[in-house]
Amino acid sequence: MLELDLNAQRGSFHLQVKCRFDSDWTVIFGHSGAGKSTLLRLLAGLDRNGASNALQGRIALDESTLTDTANGVWLAPGRRRMALVSQHPSLFPHLNVEANVAYGLSAMERSTRAKRVTEMLELVDATELANRRPQDLSGGQAQRVALARALAPAPRLLLLDEPFSALDGTASDALVDRLQIWLRANNVQTVIATHDATDAFATAAEVALLREGQLAAFGPAEDVLEEERERIVGRLGPH
Amino acid sequence: MTRALWSHLVKDLRIEWRSLDAIISMLFFSGLVVVLFSIAFDPRGAFSQQIAGGVLCVATMFASVSALNQAWAREIRHQVMDAQRMVPSPGAELLLAKVIVNFFFVTIVQIALAPFFVVFYNLRIVGQAWLLLLVLPLGTWALVSNGVFFAALSMSSRNRELLLSLILFPIFIPALLAMVQATTSIFTGDSDPTLWIKMLFGYDIIFTTVSLLLFDVVFHAE
Numbered sequence: 429m430l431e432l433d434l435n436a437q438r439g440s441f442h443l444q445v446k447c448r449f450d451s452d453w454t455v456i457f458g459h460s461g462a463g464k465s466t467l468l469r470l471l472a473g474l475d476r477n478g479a480s481n482a483l484q485g486r487i488a489l490d491e492s493t494l495t496d497t498a499n500g501v502w503l504a505p506g507r508r509r510m511a512l513v514s515q516h517p518s519l520f521p522h523l524n525v526e527a528n529v530a531y532g533l534s535a536m537e538r539s540t541r542a543k544r545v546t547e548m549l550e551l552v553d554a555t556e557l558a559n560r561r562p563q564d565l566s567g568g569q570a571q572r573v574a575l576a577r578a579l580a581p582a583p584r585l586l587l588l589d590e591p592f593s594a595l596d597g598t599a600s601d602a603l604v605d606r607l608q609i610w611l612r613a614n615n616v617q618t619v620i621a622t623h624d625a626t627d628a629f630a631t632a633a634e635v636a637l638l639r640e641g642q643l644a645a646f647g648p649a650e651d652v653l654e655e656e657r658e659r660i661v662g663r664l665g666p667h
Numbered sequence: 668m669t670r671a672l673w674s675h676l677v678k679d680l681r682i683e684w685r686s687l688d689a690i691i692s693m694l695f696f697s698g699l700v701v702v703l704f705s706i707a708f709d710p711r712g713a714f715s716q717q718i719a720g721g722v723l724c725v726a727t728m729f730a731s732v733s734a735l736n737q738a739w740a741r742e743i744r745h746q747v748m749d750a751q752r753m754v755p756s757p758g759a760e761l762l763l764a765k766v767i768v769n770f771f772f773v774t775i776v777q778i779a780l781a782p783f784f785v786v787f788y789n790l791r792i793v794g795q796a797w798l799l800l801l802v803l804p805l806g807t808w809a810l811v812s813n814g815v816f817f818a819a820l821s822m823s824s825r826n827r828e829l830l831l832s833l834i835l836f837p838i839f840i841p842a843l844l845a846m847v848q849a850t851t852s853i854f855t856g857d858s859d860p861t862l863w864i865k866m867l868f869g870y871d872i873i874f875t876t877v878s879l880l881l882f883d884v885v886f887h888a889e
Binding site for chain 1: 669670671674678681682741745746747749752753754755883887888
């Protein structure tokens, strides 16, 4: 369970969100500039108070407080048991795919680490890419490897920021189906930011609708995205 | 040595080995400083021994800045800083790996500069030459440990290259003074460099400890 009560200023942009994500698969839906990526970065602990940025509020995952500005609590990203996969895969260019996935597993024994890497590559259907360098991968392949790298350290919460944008529809659907089963089996809560309403409908998710940094609606996809659904159906036409 | 530290170390060494960018630029720059000073001052005999230490230290300092400015450039260029921050390992390991790598690069440059000094400065060491094996590594460590730390601090700044010099040079002054005085003492044999070596040692311990302790704050700041 993820609880957040955030009030953040990023330059001229103001983000204000207060809600609780109970579902194991939550979609943050909003158009470009609505604040989806900002919200995910705040959850991951990658954005803090700075010279031009102000953050107030609280983030708690299960029983642990990750951020609480009133009490000066801020847990480093690496200690939050969270993983973030963004549109840009950001793979380490000097490491091959296998080493990229193993990167966050330095505490594991060699054999356990190798087993974990194989499992992750199988999950994202990238076993045959194990020895390739990031520069030899297509956009979609790099995104799948980035997902495997994020899941390898067994996070409690997975944050996905339009991570399948480089995958074609069929490949993306197959990956999401496989991923959902694995995430449920491993008790990993997922928050995915997207501007594609079909992602929300296809995964029967709980949806948080963001508009200009404000939480406009929150609930089942059928209710929250009804207007968006009608717009898409209208554009598809009667046939 | 932890696996993460080793991984960072091997990565930076391997990347530098492929291109030799940092070492070549440092070699050219420091070589140029040494040659230009020798033309400007026409050093001979005792005068050569008095200025050689200063020239060596200043040449090393300016040359190092070109490498230190690139210390985090690859991570920024490939947008992997966020991925580094998300890894559950202390940022201090990353800092330490970068310091060791840059220390190694600068040491190579100093070794390569030695023949230049012999040729252009007709240098004859009167004091205990072996003490240079203490002074130069201690001074170099002071320079790179602060340099890598402040390069990380100025990472998000638009004028990061200028900012690094502006912050690093004033803070490095005590170590530079100790390094120059100790080297000159060794070259001339006029005085005992022990006090300056102790000062360098103390400076290294204090600044390295503070850098390691504060690095996580700098690393996770925007």
